[in-house]
Amino acid sequence: xxxxxxxxxxxxxxxxIPEDYERIQSIKIxxxxxxxxxxxxxxxxxxxxxxxxxxxYTHWFRVESHGVENVPIxxxxxxxxxxxxxxxxxxxMIMVDVTKKMETPRIMRAVVDNFAGFxxxxxxxxxxxxxxxxARRNFEELLRQGEMVxxxxxxxxxxxxxxxxxxxxxxxxxxxxELSLLNKTPIVPTAVIGAEEQxxxxxxxxxxxxxxxxxxxxxxxxxxxxxxxGILPLPTKYTIYYGEPLHFYRDYPxxxxxxxxxxxxxxxxxxxxxxxxxxxxxxxxxxxxxxSLSSLDALLGGAGETAPPDExxxxxxxxxx
Amino acid sequence: xxxxxxxxxxxKTVTVKKKEAPVAKKAETASRKKNVLxxxxxxxxxxxxxxALYYDKNVGVxxxxxxxxxxxxxxxxxxxxxxxxxxxxxxxxDLTNLFLASDFKEAKINTVVHLAFLNxxxxxxxxxxxxxxxxxxxxxxxxxxxxxxxxVTKFIFKSSDVVYKIRPHNPIYLDENADxxxxxxxxxxxxDRVDADMICQSKxxxxxxxxxxxxxxxxxxxxxxxxxxxxxxxxxxxxxxxxNPLINLIHMEDVIQAIHLAIRKNVKGIFNIxxxxxxxxxxxxxxxxxxxxxxxxPLLRPSNALLRMMGLTRYYYSVDQDxxxxxxxLDTGKAQKTLxxxxxxxxxxxxxxx
Numbered sequence: 001x002x003x004x005x006x007x008x009x010x011x012x013x014x015x016x017i018p019e020d021y022e023r024i025q026s027i028k029i030x031x032x033x034x035x036x037x038x039x040x041x042x043x044x045x046x047x048x049x050x051x052x053x054x055x056x057y058t059h060w061f062r063v064e065s066h067g068v069e070n071v072p073i074x075x076x077x078x079x080x081x082x083x084x085x086x087x088x089x090x091x092x093m094i095m096v097d098v099t100k101k102m103e104t105p106r107i108m109r110a111v112v113d114n115f116a117g118f119x120x121x122x123x124x125x126x127x128x129x130x131x132x133x134x135a136r137r138n139f140e141e142l143l144r145q146g147e148m149v150x151x152x153x154x155x156x157x158x159x160x161x162x163x164x165x166x167x168x169x170x171x172x173x174x175x176x177x178e179l180s181l182l183n184k185t186p187i188v189p190t191a192v193i194g195a196e197e198q199x200x201x202x203x204x205x206x207x208x209x210x211x212x213x214x215x216x217x218x219x220x221x222x223x224x225x226x227x228x229x230g231i232l233p234l235p236t237k238y239t240i241y242y243g244e245p246l247h248f249y250r251d252y253p254x255x256x257x258x259x260x261x262x263x264x265x266x267x268x269x270x271x272x273x274x275x276x277x278x279x280x281x282x283x284x285x286x287x288x289x290x291x292s293l294s295s296l297d298a299l300l301g302g303a304g305e306t307a308p309p310d311e312x313x314x315x316x317x318x319x320x321x
Numbered sequence: 322x323x324x325x326x327x328x329x330x331x332x333k334t335v336t337v338k339k340k341e342a343p344v345a346k347k348a349e350t351a352s353r354k355k356n357v358l359x360x361x362x363x364x365x366x367x368x369x370x371x372x373a374l375y376y377d378k379n380v381g382v383x384x385x386x387x388x389x390x391x392x393x394x395x396x397x398x399x400x401x402x403x404x405x406x407x408x409x410x411x412x413x414x415d416l417t418n419l420f421l422a423s424d425f426k427e428a429k430i431n432t433v434v435h436l437a438f439l440n441x442x443x444x445x446x447x448x449x450x451x452x453x454x455x456x457x458x459x460x461x462x463x464x465x466x467x468x469x470x471x472x473v474t475k476f477i478f479k480s481s482d483v484v485y486k487i488r489p490h491n492p493i494y495l496d497e498n499a500d501x502x503x504x505x506x507x508x509x510x511x512x513d514r515v516d517a518d519m520i521c522q523s524k525x526x527x528x529x530x531x532x533x534x535x536x537x538x539x540x541x542x543x544x545x546x547x548x549x550x551x552x553x554x555x556x557x558x559x560x561x562x563x564x565n566p567l568i569n570l571i572h573m574e575d576v577i578q579a580i581h582l583a584i585r586k587n588v589k590g591i592f593n594i595x596x597x598x599x600x601x602x603x604x605x606x607x608x609x610x611x612x613x614x615x616x617x618x619p620l621l622r623p624s625n626a627l628l629r630m631m632g633l634t635r636y637y638y639s640v641d642q643d644x645x646x647x648x649x650x651l652d653t654g655k656a657q658k659t660l661x662x663x664x665x666x667x668x669x670x671x672x673x674x675x
Contacts, residue, residue: 002607034600038650039493040567117489117647120563120618127648137492 001044006035009044016051023105024050030145039109039138040127046107049129050099057096060235061089061194062290067242068101071188076143077245078180079108081190082169082274083152083159085233086199086218088112090192091150093238098148109142110150115214136175143183151176153270166196167278172271174264177248178257186245189270191277193241197288198233237290241277246270354381355584358430358473360410360463361437363387365544366479366576368394370434373577375403379585382428386410386419387437404428410437410459420470432475432584433467435460438517440510440546456513461520468530477533477583478521482593482651483511483548484536487643494652497536497591508639522591531589535579538595538651541668542573548640553609553670555634559624560645562615565603567648571596572666582660590659593651597664602645609670621645 001009014021024047030037035044057063071077081094088110095108110131116122117133132138132149142149153172161170180187201218209217223230248266256262357374361367362385374380375398384404385395391405404424408415419425438456460478467473485495486502501515518534525532539549549570552558571594579594598605606613616624625638638645656662 002604032599033597034604036567036600036604038567038599040601040648114490120561122563123489123646124563124565132493133490135490135492137494141493 001035001042006044009048013044013047013051017054020050020054020100024099027099027105027107029107038141039130039132040124041107041109041130042128045125045128046130049125050096053092053096054100056089057093057100060233061093061238062235063093063097063238063240065097065101065240065242067244068098070242070244071098071102071148072186072245073102073104073106074146076146076183076185077148078143078176078185078187079148079150079190079242080153080176080187080270080274081150081192081240082167082196082278083154083156084161084166084192085195086159086201086220087233088152088159089198089233090195090238091152093195094150094190094192094240097240106148108148108150111139111152113156115156136179139175139179140183143179143185153267163197163200167282169271169275169278172267174260174267177263177267177270181249181252181256182254184249186247186249187270188245189243189273189277191241191243191274191281192238193278193281193285194236194238194288197236200234236288237285239281239285241281243273243277246273355379355432356382356384356428356430357432357434357584358384358386358425359434359436360386361435362405363389363392364436365542365546365573366540366580367436368392369573369577370436370580371395371398371403373581374584377581382430384425384428384430410463411455413462416462416466420466426472429472431473432477433463433473434477434479434580434584435463436479438479438513456510457516457520460517464521464524464532468524468527471529473530475531475533475584475589476521476524477535477580478517479580480518480521480534480536481514482536482538482649483640483644484515484518485649487647487649489647491647491649493648494650495593496652497593497655508637510637510640525590531587533583533589534591535583536591536593536651537576537579538569538571538593538649540573540576541570541596542576545573548636551634551636552641553605553611555628555636556612557628557633558606558611558613558636559616559621559628559638560602560606560613561618561621564646565601566644566646567599567650568602568605568644569595569599569650570605570668571664572598572668574666575662575664578665579656579660579662582662586660588659590655592656592660592662593653594656594662595651595653595664596668597666598668599650605670618646 010025013024027043029041029043032038036042071079079094081090084090091110095110098108099105107130112126112131112133114133116126132142139149139151153176154170155173157170176187179185199218199220201220203219205217205219220230222232222234246269252262252266357380359367359371362371367385367387371383371385374383382402382404384406386406386408388409389407391407395403395405406419408419410416437459464476467476484501486500486504491499501518502511503515521532521534524530540547541550541553549568575596576594579592583592603613621638621642625634625636628634653662
């Protein structure tokens, strides 16, 4: 953006979200001199994205959250939620939530999948909004700079899982744990309830996905019913739970990264904690859409699915919890 | 009493040091003086480097080598300190004669800065074989002669960041160990750059000659034949639709500073050198007030070819097809720590100021 466009963007943001304008304006970035940080983040673009996402946050997903005070207000931190819902609205909602509710607003940097880098427009927009393509070196650099990083340990396996697998965590990648120990970074286990029902998808067009370099290409019943409008997610109610930060680095020195067994054990601890938060959320929620509508809830799988699946039980046994 | 004795001893030591210092210093300075051979001295970087070295007291003799007669701007230099030689380093005989020549031996050349490398524009006007010979074989022959000579203790090669493989999922800062571009379908000029870089890398372990490879980001400056210079010089630019990568521009002053530091300091190895200005490509185009049109990627190559045919640009899209999509920033940590390099100058555009 040039200076004029930046001024216009600020004016639009002020008009759209006057209540948050001062807060988000106060966020400082590591400006290289032209209004961009080394990763391509531009504060005005991030403000615009925030304004749009805030609208979705308030009116579409009607997000509620618990435990935002568990997220450290300064220093490096890793936020590790479950991942779901085909399109990563869960990440966007967490970002809006922490920016809106934290005592001192911070920009959350999300680590996104490599495939986003190939896509025109997506590539540029993600960088301008502060998102980072998932190279390990980028991850390290962010933590070194004391940033708050959102990482989905499930990767795209989470967003691409079938509807029947909702709220069952897939395998966690271990990279985040290694970086947490190496960079002495606390981990905030987080659960997002509601995202797993936003795109109940039926089948994955794998050959087409491969051709387009996408990790998956799902078809949802809504796409069949209303055509391109089916790209809109269902207005499920989101609830976000932030767990207490886990400071593994206090007990495990950086050399632990050379011990895969311990690392897998620590990752399982995080996974179990996220699953516990998910279970708590599922127990507490009133319905998929935030109110009891028994017939629709029943169609989408019900509100109170609290029985832990087999996999969860196995993890809990393994982690000794 | 004990304290007094200690003080006396200290004083004595200091006095001895003071007496010895001037003699030792003189001898040390004489041995430390750098006598430098610069290939491609008539180029913009070469001539600016020659000038900078000429006014450096730590540099003794400067020998400039290039094709053609001595340019007028070297006439201001004292011939005792600056010597110009018209020779073709491609010719084995010329190269051998250079190292055997009495003035080379008299000058006690101990440092060679290899800048002679045909740029993409010049390369295009010659046959592929010809520019490959100069860029790659010329570099290899010169390096071998330097090592064989026994007197050359440092060989500095000016490389470029085009040697790196540009990918969307690259780390934001590429360090010196990042993957090089060994793709078979890349522009032949990039292949030359990578090959020459690899030839120098293969000799990095040499004990007699310290090899220094300086990989610069996009050099911007008047009369510089760099790709980005040609890009911003063009009245009309094209970029890939949907992409706006970050690029780094380095000022000519900082290029000279980096080479100068590499000559002075006792270093060897590969160093990334980047400038002070980093921004999306569209921001620089805007500061330069150049017209930039975004086109779908498949249209970029024919559009660029058309502009070149019409004489509107000297820029080669084929060299930068990935750079126009994905960011490439260099990690200069090693250069900062070992060379003490810090970019000092910002890039100025003729039409606007960056």
